Amino acid sequence: MSRWRPPSPRSSPHITAEGHARLKAEFEQLWRVRRPEVVRALAAAAAEGDRSENAEYQYRKRELREIDARLKYLTARLQDVTIVEIRPRDDSRVYFGAWVEVADPDDRRHRYRIVGADEADARAGLISVDSPVARALLGRAAGDVVRVLLPAGPTELEIVGVSYEPPAA
Structure with missing residues (x-):
């Protein structure tokens, strides 16, 4: 082999x-x-x-x-x-650079920002645009439920919120 x-x-x-x-x-x-x-x-x-x-x-x-x-x-x-510095026309949908809050099936909230592959940092909530989670979220809006295949198995995430402004500290 x-x-x-x-x-x-x-x-x-x-x-x-x-x-x-x-x-x-x-x-x-x-x-x-x-x-x-x-x-x-x-x-x-x-x-x-x-x-x-x-x-x-x-x-x-x-x-x-x-x-x-x-x-x-x-x-x-x-x-x-x-x-990429330009905000999308429809900022209610998830595109590159968006801060996305999702809820998993156990109603735990997670906040991610969709960024480039070179700046991905899972601990900081920065996920690559090439990742399965980001690909599932792209183009979706708050209230949508997406099915994602994670290493632990398939799961569903509900988009709770979309923002293009950094979260308040």
Whole structure:
């Protein structure tokens, strides 16, 4: 049996303005702060002599490769994304960037924001537009019930509210 897997589908190129700013800030921090620190530490480790048995040198080389890989990804992704700042005409329906409050069958409330794949953070309630929950919610309005296939099994969610303004803290 082969280990080959088909490539995963490309994620949506959409991103919120806040998500774009976070990606740019991460790029700047890696490029201007973190990478120069690692390069200095790598040079100091290389100056210590035999590199083949120098754990610090090996560690810093690996760290630099990881930073460079992330910078390469961020460079490509920042050129590829489309910032979505326009509110939809019908703001009673769920579209990209919407804050959606849903109730599960046990009447527990959950609040999600539909965002780009690069800014998804389940703990913060930010779900990717490519996720099954977001795909089920898109285009729906308050009062609609959607059926979603989750890892735990199928469930129904009722849309309680839709907003394009961040919730009050």
